[in-house]
Amino acid sequence: MAKPNNILVxxxxxxxxxxxxxxxxxxxxxxxxxxxxxxxxxxxxxxxGFATPRPDAEIIGGDGEKVLSGQxxxxxxxxxxxxxxxIAGAKEVLKLAQLGKVELAILKEKSPSCGxxxxxxxxxxxSLVDSNxxxxxxxxxxxxxxxxxxxx
Numbered sequence: 001m002a003k004p005n006n007i008l009v010x011x012x013x014x015x016x017x018x019x020x021x022x023x024x025x026x027x028x029x030x031x032x033x034x035x036x037x038x039x040x041x042x043x044x045x046x047x048x049g050f051a052t053p054r055p056d057a058e059i060i061g062g063d064g065e066k067v068l069s070g071q072x073x074x075x076x077x078x079x080x081x082x083x084x085x086x087i088a089g090a091k092e093v094l095k096l097a098q099l100g101k102v103e104l105a106i107l108k109e110k111s112p113s114c115g116x117x118x119x120x121x122x123x124x125x126x127s128l129v130d131s132n133x134x135x136x137x138x139x140x141x142x143x144x145x146x147x148x149x150x151x152x
Contacts, residue, residue, distance in 0.1 A: 048089025064137030
Protein backbone atom coordinates (compact mmCIF):
# COMPACT_ATOMS: atom_id res chain seq x y z
CA MET A 1 0.00 0.00 0.00
CA ALA A 2 1.34 3.46 -0.91
CA LYS A 3 2.22 5.68 1.99
CA PRO A 4 0.24 8.95 2.06
CA ASN A 5 2.08 12.14 1.19
CA ASN A 6 3.33 14.39 3.95
CA ILE A 7 2.13 17.91 4.70
CA LEU A 8 4.57 20.71 5.51
CA VAL A 9 3.49 22.72 8.55
CA UNK A 10 5.02 25.88 10.00
CA UNK A 11 6.52 24.65 13.27
CA UNK A 12 5.34 27.76 15.13
CA UNK A 13 1.72 26.77 14.38
CA UNK A 14 2.38 23.48 16.17
CA UNK A 15 3.59 25.20 19.33
CA UNK A 16 7.34 25.15 18.66
CA UNK A 17 9.00 28.29 20.06
CA UNK A 18 10.67 29.42 16.84
CA UNK A 19 9.00 32.70 15.88
CA UNK A 20 11.11 35.84 15.77
CA UNK A 21 10.14 36.80 19.33
CA UNK A 22 11.11 33.35 20.64
CA UNK A 23 7.51 32.27 21.08
CA UNK A 24 5.05 30.31 18.99
CA UNK A 25 1.77 30.77 17.17
CA UNK A 26 0.11 27.50 18.19
CA UNK A 27 -3.17 27.07 16.35
CA UNK A 28 -5.75 24.51 17.43
CA UNK A 29 -7.37 24.33 13.96
CA UNK A 30 -4.01 23.29 12.51
CA UNK A 31 -3.41 20.74 15.29
CA UNK A 32 -6.88 19.26 14.72
CA UNK A 33 -6.38 19.12 10.94
CA UNK A 34 -3.07 17.25 11.08
CA UNK A 35 -3.80 14.88 13.98
CA UNK A 36 -4.35 11.87 11.70
CA UNK A 37 -1.97 12.92 8.92
CA UNK A 38 1.75 12.65 8.18
CA UNK A 39 3.38 16.02 8.55
CA UNK A 40 6.80 17.66 8.56
CA UNK A 41 7.26 20.64 10.92
CA UNK A 42 9.45 23.34 9.38
CA UNK A 43 10.81 26.77 10.19
CA UNK A 44 12.57 28.18 7.14
CA UNK A 45 14.12 31.00 9.14
CA UNK A 46 15.79 28.54 11.51
CA UNK A 47 16.93 26.44 8.51
CA UNK A 48 18.35 29.65 7.02
CA GLY A 49 20.59 30.19 10.04
CA PHE A 50 18.63 32.62 12.19
CA ALA A 51 18.61 32.39 15.99
CA THR A 52 15.51 32.52 18.17
CA PRO A 53 14.69 35.19 19.16
CA ARG A 54 15.85 37.37 16.27
CA PRO A 55 15.09 40.82 14.86
CA ASP A 56 11.85 41.25 12.96
CA ALA A 57 12.16 41.22 9.17
CA GLU A 58 9.97 42.37 6.29
CA ILE A 59 10.05 42.28 2.50
CA ILE A 60 10.60 45.76 1.04
CA GLY A 61 8.34 46.79 -1.81
CA GLY A 62 7.67 43.40 -3.28
CA ASP A 63 7.03 39.78 -2.54
CA GLY A 64 8.78 36.45 -2.18
CA GLU A 65 9.04 35.98 -5.94
CA LYS A 66 10.96 39.24 -6.25
CA VAL A 67 13.23 38.29 -3.35
CA LEU A 68 14.02 34.97 -5.07
CA SER A 69 14.84 36.75 -8.33
CA GLY A 70 16.98 39.41 -6.63
CA GLN A 71 14.61 42.27 -7.48
CA UNK A 72 13.95 43.17 -3.83
CA UNK A 73 15.12 42.14 -0.40
CA UNK A 74 14.15 41.13 3.11
CA UNK A 75 15.46 43.53 5.74
CA UNK A 76 15.56 43.95 9.50
CA UNK A 77 14.41 47.25 11.08
CA UNK A 78 17.97 48.63 10.97
CA UNK A 79 18.13 48.00 7.20
CA UNK A 80 20.32 44.90 7.45
CA UNK A 81 19.67 42.78 4.32
CA UNK A 82 18.85 39.20 5.39
CA UNK A 83 17.56 37.99 2.02
CA UNK A 84 20.28 35.34 1.65
CA UNK A 85 19.22 33.61 4.88
CA UNK A 86 15.54 33.67 3.86
CA ILE A 87 16.37 32.17 0.46
CA ALA A 88 18.70 29.54 1.98
CA GLY A 89 16.04 28.48 4.48
CA ALA A 90 13.37 28.25 1.79
CA LYS A 91 15.64 26.05 -0.33
CA GLU A 92 16.25 23.69 2.61
CA VAL A 93 12.51 23.38 3.22
CA LEU A 94 11.97 22.70 -0.49
CA LYS A 95 14.44 19.80 -0.24
CA LEU A 96 12.41 18.33 2.64
CA ALA A 97 9.20 18.84 0.69
CA GLN A 98 10.58 17.05 -2.34
CA LEU A 99 11.95 14.16 -0.26
CA GLY A 100 8.62 13.85 1.55
CA LYS A 101 6.55 14.05 -1.63
CA VAL A 102 4.71 17.01 -0.16
CA GLU A 103 1.72 18.34 -2.09
CA LEU A 104 0.34 20.70 0.59
CA ALA A 105 1.87 23.16 3.03
CA ILE A 106 0.11 24.93 5.91
CA LEU A 107 2.16 28.03 6.60
CA LYS A 108 1.93 31.01 8.96
CA GLU A 109 0.19 33.98 7.39
CA LYS A 110 1.90 37.42 7.36
CA SER A 111 5.42 35.98 7.70
CA PRO A 112 8.10 37.15 5.23
CA SER A 113 8.90 33.45 4.80
CA CYS A 114 5.56 31.72 5.10
CA GLY A 115 2.86 34.28 4.27
CA UNK A 116 0.72 33.23 1.33
CA UNK A 117 -1.92 35.90 1.09
CA UNK A 118 -0.50 38.79 3.07
CA UNK A 119 2.88 39.93 4.36
CA UNK A 120 4.04 43.13 6.00
CA UNK A 121 5.01 45.86 3.54
CA UNK A 122 8.60 46.56 4.60
CA UNK A 123 7.89 49.78 6.51
CA UNK A 124 7.68 48.08 9.94
CA UNK A 125 4.40 49.94 10.49
CA UNK A 126 2.25 46.76 10.69
CA SER A 127 0.82 47.56 7.23
CA LEU A 128 -0.08 44.49 5.19
CA VAL A 129 0.08 43.95 1.44
CA ASP A 130 -1.22 41.14 -0.74
CA SER A 131 1.90 39.07 -1.34
CA ASN A 132 3.66 35.78 -0.78
CA UNK A 133 6.62 35.17 1.50
CA UNK A 134 9.88 33.70 0.22
CA UNK A 135 9.15 30.06 1.13
CA UNK A 136 5.61 30.25 -0.20
CA UNK A 137 6.87 31.63 -3.52
CA UNK A 138 9.43 28.84 -3.86
CA UNK A 139 6.93 26.10 -3.00
CA UNK A 140 4.38 27.47 -5.47
CA UNK A 141 7.05 27.64 -8.17
CA UNK A 142 7.59 23.92 -7.54
CA UNK A 143 3.95 22.90 -7.70
CA UNK A 144 3.21 22.65 -3.98
CA UNK A 145 -0.11 24.05 -2.81
CA UNK A 146 0.12 26.47 0.11
CA UNK A 147 -2.63 27.41 2.54
CA UNK A 148 -2.60 29.29 5.84
CA UNK A 149 -4.03 28.61 9.26
CA UNK A 150 -6.87 30.93 8.25
CA UNK A 151 -7.88 28.58 5.41
CA UNK A 152 -8.76 25.67 7.72
